Amino acid sequence: MTIREVLRQSASMLSKSVKNPKKEAMILLREWLKKDDIFLAAHDDFEVNDIDGFFEWVKQRAEHTPLEYITQKVSFYSREFIMKEGVLAPRPETEILVDKTVELIKEYKASRVAEIGTGSGVISIMTALLAPQIQIDATDISRKAVELAKLNAQKFGVEDRIKFHLTTFLDGVCAPQILVSNPPYISKKERLEEHVLNEPHIALFGGEQGDEILKEIVLLAKKLGVLALACEMGYDQKESMKSFFEDNSIKNYCFYRDLSGLDRGFIIKG
Numbered sequence: 377m378t379i380r381e382v383l384r385q386s387a388s389m390l391s392k393s394v395k396n397p398k399k400e401a402m403i404l405l406r407e408w409l410k411k412d413d414i415f416l417a418a419h420d421d422f423e424v425n426d427i428d429g430f431f432e433w434v435k436q437r438a439e440h441t442p443l444e445y446i447t448q449k450v451s452f453y454s455r456e457f458i459m460k461e462g463v464l465a466p467r468p469e470t471e472i473l474v475d476k477t478v479e480l481i482k483e484y485k486a487s488r489v490a491e492i493g494t495g496s497g498v499i500s501i502m503t504a505l506l507a508p509q510i511q512i513d514a515t516d517i518s519r520k521a522v523e524l525a526k527l528n529a530q531k532f533g534v535e536d537r538i539k540f541h542l543t544t545f546l547d548g549v550c551a552p553q554i555l556v557s558n559p560p561y562i563s564k565k566e567r568l569e570e571h572v573l574n575e576p577h578i579a580l581f582g583g584e585q586g587d588e589i590l591k592e593i594v595l596l597a598k599k600l601g602v603l604a605l606a607c608e609m610g611y612d613q614k615e616s617m618k619s620f621f622e623d624n625s626i627k628n629y630c631f632y633r634d635l636s637g638l639d640r641g642f643i644i645k646g
């Protein structure tokens with residue numbers, strides 16, 4: 377089959393399950409052939425080999441497997457990270473949390489950072505790359521996440537500056553100067569798209585309201601006396617977090633928005 381025919385057939389297989397079937401067919405074929413979009417556009421008569429293996433990928437996607445689990449890669453902060461099933465694929469808005477963390481490191485001239493819920497490791501790894509003087513402790517309760525984060529740290533040559541811990545919150549980890557987290561913050565009541573539900577639920581759901589883990593992290597940061605805490609949160613959690621800060625006499629806080637203008641996180645300074 378030629379590229380033209382393969383693209384047409386795979387877009388049709390994807391049409392009922394994804395929003396942009398043509399685009400996703402292109403992404404899958406580009407990854408399968410290890411070529412770029414320009415090659416696909418310029419060689420539509422090129423014969424595709426091992427077509428059954430490729431259509432197996434398309435079938436998985438049509439059955440709502442996240443694209444990143446099929447291609448085993450994800451782009452974050454313009455870098456290509458390794459991705460594996462069982463670990464949450466990072467979202468573009470989390471790049472802002474990396475910037476906020478690096479700003480805090482500079483402001484406080486910090487050398488010790490910790491991250492709760494590292495997942496694929498993208499926040500800690502990007503922070504280590506952008507702030508070369510720091511040491512990071514990164515935790516996760518998922519063994520698959522910790523293993524993947526270690527692989528990614530090796531890929532980017534920062535494995536000697538990030539210590540990964542299979543633990544909850546910061547159990548067994550020394551108190552950091554700066555704490556960062558993009559914890560699970562979705563309410564159990566929220567209805568999610570099928571492909572999102574194929575990602576690990578311990579990475580998605582933060583409790584009945586969704587903000588329970590965020591609140592635990594805020595209290596932990598206060599107890600440990602960190603210089604600053606930066607967290608991502610849900611677009612509709614600003615009011616509940618604000619009352620929580622006020623109820624707990626936390627005064628020096630601010631919220632930030634993502635590129636769509638939605639409330640997306642907060643920073644607390646000690």
Ligand SMILES: C[S@@+](CC[C@H](N)C(=O)[O-])C[C@H]1O[C@@H](n2cnc3c(N)ncnc32)[C@H](O)[C@@H]1O
Pocket residue numbers: 464465466467470492493494495496497498499515516517518521543544545558559560561578579580
């Ligand atoms: C929303 S994901 C974020 C992953 C990654 N930091 C990112 O931004 O793409 C949340 C992560 O927190 C982990 N997690 C959930 N509860 C945790 C806990 N009590 N302590 C440490 N990590 C936890 C999950 O396994 C998951 O990897």
